[in-house]
Amino acid sequence: MELKMTIAEITVFLEKVFPQIDKDFEVISLAVDEVVVRMRVQDRHLRPGGTVSGPSMFALADVSYYVATLALIGPEALTVTTNCSIDFMRKPAAHRDMICKARVLKLGRTLSVGDVMLYSEGIEEPVAHANLTYSIPPNR
Amino acid sequence: MELKMTIAEITVFLEKVFPQIDKDFEVISLAVDEVVVRMRVQDRHLRPGGTVSGPSMFALADVSYYVATLALIGPEALTVTTNCSIDFMRKPAAHRDMICKARVLKLGRTLSVGDVMLYSEGIEEPVAHANLTYSIPPNR
Amino acid sequence: MELKMTIAEITVFLEKVFPQIDKDFEVISLAVDEVVVRMRVQDRHLRPGGTVSGPSMFALADVSYYVATLALIGPEALTVTTNCSIDFMRKPAAHRDMICKARVLKLGRTLSVGDVMLYSEGIEEPVAHANLTYSIPPNR
Amino acid sequence: MELKMTIAEITVFLEKVFPQIDKDFEVISLAVDEVVVRMRVQDRHLRPGGTVSGPSMFALADVSYYVATLALIGPEALTVTTNCSIDFMRKPAAHRDMICKARVLKLGRTLSVGDVMLYSEGIEEPVAHANLTYSIPPNR
Numbered sequence: 001m002e003l004k005m006t007i008a009e010i011t012v013f014l015e016k017v018f019p020q021i022d023k024d025f026e027v028i029s030l031a032v033d034e035v036v037v038r039m040r041v042q043d044r045h046l047r048p049g050g051t052v053s054g055p056s057m058f059a060l061a062d063v064s065y066y067v068a069t070l071a072l073i074g075p076e077a078l079t080v081t082t083n084c085s086i087d088f089m090r091k092p093a094a095h096r097d098m099i100c101k102a103r104v105l106k107l108g109r110t111l112s113v114g115d116v117m118l119y120s121e122g123i124e125e126p127v128a129h130a131n132l133t134y135s136i137p138p139n140r
Numbered sequence: 141m142e143l144k145m146t147i148a149e150i151t152v153f154l155e156k157v158f159p160q161i162d163k164d165f166e167v168i169s170l171a172v173d174e175v176v177v178r179m180r181v182q183d184r185h186l187r188p189g190g191t192v193s194g195p196s197m198f199a200l201a202d203v204s205y206y207v208a209t210l211a212l213i214g215p216e217a218l219t220v221t222t223n224c225s226i227d228f229m230r231k232p233a234a235h236r237d238m239i240c241k242a243r244v245l246k247l248g249r250t251l252s253v254g255d256v257m258l259y260s261e262g263i264e265e266p267v268a269h270a271n272l273t274y275s276i277p278p279n280r
Numbered sequence: 281m282e283l284k285m286t287i288a289e290i291t292v293f294l295e296k297v298f299p300q301i302d303k304d305f306e307v308i309s310l311a312v313d314e315v316v317v318r319m320r321v322q323d324r325h326l327r328p329g330g331t332v333s334g335p336s337m338f339a340l341a342d343v344s345y346y347v348a349t350l351a352l353i354g355p356e357a358l359t360v361t362t363n364c365s366i367d368f369m370r371k372p373a374a375h376r377d378m379i380c381k382a383r384v385l386k387l388g389r390t391l392s393v394g395d396v397m398l399y400s401e402g403i404e405e406p407v408a409h410a411n412l413t414y415s416i417p418p419n420r
Numbered sequence: 421m422e423l424k425m426t427i428a429e430i431t432v433f434l435e436k437v438f439p440q441i442d443k444d445f446e447v448i449s450l451a452v453d454e455v456v457v458r459m460r461v462q463d464r465h466l467r468p469g470g471t472v473s474g475p476s477m478f479a480l481a482d483v484s485y486y487v488a489t490l491a492l493i494g495p496e497a498l499t500v501t502t503n504c505s506i507d508f509m510r511k512p513a514a515h516r517d518m519i520c521k522a523r524v525l526k527l528g529r530t531l532s533v534g535d536v537m538l539y540s541e542g543i544e545e546p547v548a549h550a551n552l553t554y555s556i557p558p559n560r
Contacts, residue, residue, distance in 0.1 A: 018187070020184065043160075047158070048159070054202050054224075058195050058224075059194075059198075062194050062195060081228050083227050083228070083363055083365075084194075084225070085226075087526075087553065088222055089528075089533050090526060105549055106507075106509035106510060106546075110418075111415070113507050113549075115535070126526075129525055129551065131505060131507055131535075131551055133413075135390075222531065223503055223553060225505050227385075227386075227413065229385055230386060245406055245409055246367075246370060246405075251502065253367050253369050253502075255395070265386075266386075269393075271365055271409065273503060278558075297468060298468075299468070300464065300466075300467075323440075326440075334504075335478050335479035339473075339474075361474050364474075364478075364504075364505070366503065368500065368501050368503070
């Protein structure tokens with residue numbers, strides 16, 4: 001497997017398909033075996049107490065795995081999440097960005113299967129872990 | 141099992157603990173075996189094309205199961221999601237509210253386990269299905 | 281949707297593709313919206329104390345959802361499990377058969393998505409609940 | 421965190437609590453951040469074609485994560501699986517043992533959360549991946 005998109009190309013692509021949220025996410029690094037994405041935490045991502053909400057963590061997991069898959073298959077906007085199983089393990093640190101590391105474990109003809117690990121930036125122990133499956137459009 | 145909160149009590153409680161999002165959700169009905177919640181779909185919940193985003197559906201699943209659990213244990217703000225496995229099965233209909241039906245399958249001393257089904261309002265076939273586990277604070 | 285196989289046809293099919301295990305399972309009823317399967321609990325399914333093991337419950341969930349899918353698509357032996365998320369909620373009753381109720385929530389062109397509920401026979405409260413996804417061979 | 425059991429101690433413990441299956445499994449290595457377990461594949465683990473069945477892979481995932489948790493908390497037989505979400509990604513190689521690598525991501529007071537990766541021995545690409553949660557008895 002090899003990369004079919006650069007960070008710059010994916011960033012432009014996300015702006016186009018997700019104009020409402022692309023400012024929240026920054027692709028930090030891109031490799032065949034690991035993609036790293038930062039979520040720039042905004043007030044609307046927070047719960048009382050200043051920690052990141054579950055749906056915001058889900059969004060980070062989902063976008064990161066989308067990026068990891070696109071990096072390997074090229075810009076296929078119709079690639080969609082079919083399953084996500086997420087374990088919330090620790091409370092995120094207050095008022096810190098979150099970092100997500102995503103890896104593709106199996107890239108098939110119609111499915112991309114892998115997982116992601118979420119961290120509060122600068123803290124070693126993971127906050128959440130998720131397995132994701134994306135469906136890839138058949139006629140590419 | 142019996143209900144420990146009314147719709148009015150839960151609505152007030154959600155306003156207090158989730159001031160940023162409580163306007164999005166409306167508890168429609170409450171019973172021991174099923175809770176129904178509407179998400180009033182707003183522009184910020186949408187993807188291009190007018191369909192509800194995955195993270196917004198996750199938020200609806202999560203809030204609905206939270207309500208279903210609180211209805212049985214009373215107002216325990218510290219009750220937190222530990223796991224959610226969600227299957228996205230169909231594209232939501234554009235520009236429609238979403239309806240979520242939640243049921244608690246096992247209410248233990250420290251865990252609440254159950255599932256939710258998500259629908260575009262007025263359409264019979266479900267859009268998504270999720271299993272959730274919540275951790276209940278031990279010293280209640 | 282309509283049924284494409286009868287109980288007798290599925291029973292013969294299971295004998296052919298799963299000769300090692302087919303004696304353990306009995307398809308009790310078959311309908312478009314629900315399939316019911318019994319696991320005839322044997323010593324090898326048990327843990328000390330006489331309760332059914334987790335892998336045996338997984339096997340029941342898996343076979344039952346396979347039957348529910350085949351009933352709708354016909355005999356496709358290559359249909360394979362791609363994901364199963366299972367919640368174990370209660371200890372099964374000792375020395376009782378188990379009953380599994382399976383329903384298909386979305387039958388797509390390449391994926392079958394649904395869930396199953398497992399019971400100790402004669403007891404109302406469910407023992408386990410699982411979501412399953414099966415991949416369907418494309419060239420049928 | 422540090423190890424509370426040796427390979428020898430865990431092996432003896434498994435013989436005692438799982439007399440029916442302990443011969444199938446061999447703990448190969450034990451460390452705080454990774455436990456490796458071999459499943460000695462027997463005829464009863466196979467499907468026609470000689471590949472390992474889904475329930476047998478589930479059993480390997482489950483036992484391996486049990487070992488990983490016990491290694492950190494000591495011999496607590498009542499530790500039970502509450503959730504497992506497993507992705508089957510590739511067909512196992514025929515007539516090969518399977519290897520499972522397990523890691524604990526969060527060891528809490530009442531829950532152990534982590535994941536496992538399953539391989540056909542000698543083959544680099546993983547066959548299956550699972551997230552597991554175990555409930556730990558409170559009064560230890």
